[in-house]
Amino acid sequence: MSLPFLIIAFVTLFAAAAAMSLRNLVHCSLAFVVAFAGLAALYLNLDAQFVGFAQILVYVGAIAILIVFAILLTRSGDTPNEAVLAPGWFYGIAVSAAVFTLLGWAVLSSSALPKEVSSAPQTTVKNIGEALMNKYVLPLEIIGLLLTAAMIGAVIIALREPGKTKMEAGELKIDKTAPPSSILHPPSSTALTGGHS
Amino acid sequence: MFEKLDQIFVTLKHLVLGYVPEALQPLVSAVLSVTLILSVFPGIFAIVTIFERKGIGRIQNRYGPNRVGIPFTNIRLCGFGQFIPDGIKSLTKEDIVPRAADRVVHFLAPIVMLIPVLLAYAVLPFGRNMTVADFDAGLLFFFAVGGAVEISVFMAGWSSRNKYSLLGAMRAIAQMVSYEIPLILSAVTVVMIVGSLKLVDIVAAQNHYTFGIAHWYVFTPWGFVGCILFFIASLAESNRSPFDLPEAESEIIAGYFTEYSGFKFALFFLGEYLGMFAIIGLGITLFLGGWTSPVSFLTWIPSYVWFVTKMIAIVFVFIWIRATLPRLRMDQLMNLAWKLMLPLALINIVVAGIWHFMGPDWQRWLVCAAIIFGAYLVLGRGLMRHQKLGKRTYRYAE
């Protein structure tokens, strides 16, 4: 339990808590970035260099950007006025607290965990690459297939339905009950004075 | 004598570290290296801004800045003192934050911009034995921290609460994400040939000579194509013209910079240029032999001099391109990335594999060059025929 570990763990947990509790979604996503950068730092602290860098590359460079784009595309960048928590939020928090208590109790009282601290393992990128290409080559291929399938699937899901114009898809709406503005009805005097006051 | 000059920074650092207690040595060593980087590269930035203005001026048959030299004297130095008043001006300007802006995010954005950019310098080999942190996965580290710049761009654009800022930020992110793929794929060829992600190893693999000419990867068919792809992608990554849509002054008023002024703007400006230098440094390391000299009889020139010379030379090409090419349209930008550069980069990876497995034979030159050139011709023809790239057509309202 070194000091760097404690600091990084605190920052990570704090950012994760912020990401789950802030009202504004963009702030949440930025806190989320901090949490994942903190996790990458934890991996580096645990001598897993390659995984740490991959974590930054994937989470900060790709997933965070995806989330940000999704937030902007669903027009939820503004701070909401209504409640952000679901009606049964109390039960959710109670269950998660129970989960944490159980896990913490298990971790602290377990006798199966190795007590002595082994020295830092010597892993190079070459080792990881060789392992990926020999022992783990089948999972690697499957991951490649999965990523391709996920990409095609995401594109198809997010694609606009064909054959529909913007009007039919409900993106452009003409409010027919609203009175036509400008030319026909000149602005009333109250509107004029209101504009100047 | 020349070897001593080459290693002068390393020797000096060891000299200083000798006076420091052992427990503090790693810290002091890091501080020394960081101080050197933080003083040298912003200095180069200051000079390059003047070069840029003067160079573009000369290309447009103007003088460019030629007045300010040493302050309080009449020495003009051809205007190379211009960065001092520029810097003072931007530091003392009023810092304006829009009323609707998200103050915290607005304040953090330029800082978040600068941190990953400066981190990227950690893995670059500036000279022989001159790498701050020689990570085993150095190249991965560089791309990982480079990806963090996008977050800062989004922060700046979103927090300003300005439609132009947000548009600029979205354009910038879309562009950076698209061009990161050819950037990484073109770097992958070098990793395939060298067999290491360590940048020091990559330089060492290029540091030998036949007939007095260095074995830089740019002199091989796959390396040449990779270098050009990397160059174009790095232009786009650093938001330089002709890929400067994110900050197109004439359309969206400098994009995500719109609501920034004074010191924060200066930080963004600095971050952008430092990012450009970093990515140029990586390109030099990957394809142009890093700190090695191009011909064997010039190896006595110190390694860091070679690095900086190459960097400045490529910055000149950037400036030259900026003064020549008009800005791309958004669809042209995306077409170039996804329909030309990505397929070419993938074919280039295949070619690098062929190069590796054909062995040191002269035929591999022919085969690789033919494949690459054929692919380029086919892709270029196809894209030009479908009017995706190539000559602009203008449509007028009827």
Add this chain to the structure above:
Amino acid sequence: MLGEQIIKGMAVTARNFFGSYVSKERLTTVQYPEERLVPKENTRQFPFLVYDGDDAEKGLRCVACQICEKECPPQCIYIVKSKDKKPDYKGQPQLYPLTFDIDISVCMSCSICVEVCPFESIKMDTEFELSTDDRFAGLLLHKQDLAKPNSHYHQVHAQDAKDSDAVIAGEKAKAEAKARAAAEKARAEAEAKAKAAAAAAAPAPAAPPPPAA
């Protein structure tokens, strides 16, 4: 082939870059404080007041008629008339401006004042380096700043100054001719009266003064 035109464009800019160092004709920039373009004949900046001779007070052509003050579109001219009179170039006693101010921060260089002035006294100057660190008092020009000799007018707008001189000379000649004619007439009348008086053998009364023009 894709990319051909880019190479061509780069060649053009490279030619410009090196060419600007080789041939000075390419550079059209004028290094302003040291080098200056010769001003055009029609350059007009702000008005000034012309005076004849050496003394600005005495030779000022302005008679404080206030036409320019009334005509000035942005109303940047301010004139206070004098109480006494002094003779103008025609020798006639005229009012003169006690105060004549032009606020050049308001002036829009339309030169309407020049067109309406019947006395050829206000003209346009070519001076443009009028920047000052006092934006109120520094840009309000008084009579002593505005008054400039006729030679200055000749220097800045030679042809116009010649025309203006010709007009004044014409006016002067006309006035002199008129005065002469009047004097002639008066003398003739006086002589006639004297003759009549002599004929009447009475002491001659004083000749009436010639009517003012």
Add this chain to the structure above:
Amino acid sequence: MSPLQGCLLVSALLFAIGFAGAVTRRHAILALVGIELMLNAANLNFIAFWRYGAHPEALTGVMFVIFSIAIAAAEAAVGLALVIAIYRHYKTSNLDEVKDLKG
């Protein structure tokens, strides 16, 4: 408390935070973010057990985390595409309002 236990506790707390967020927040994107946090808590466990476990040279934990990160990326892409599709259809990304089975 050994370093391994520290790591496991951090990971447990991270999992609990992610779970609480995924269950309680109304917005679909935040539910996804909570799931990502839970995935990462598991990744931290793998790395911790690899680092302090018996056979670090076998690289099992590292491999698991690399694959897990790849799967998380795929999951995020598909999940966010779903969120956008749902938003387009229901004009909301509030999970409580998305309960119609009939389009």
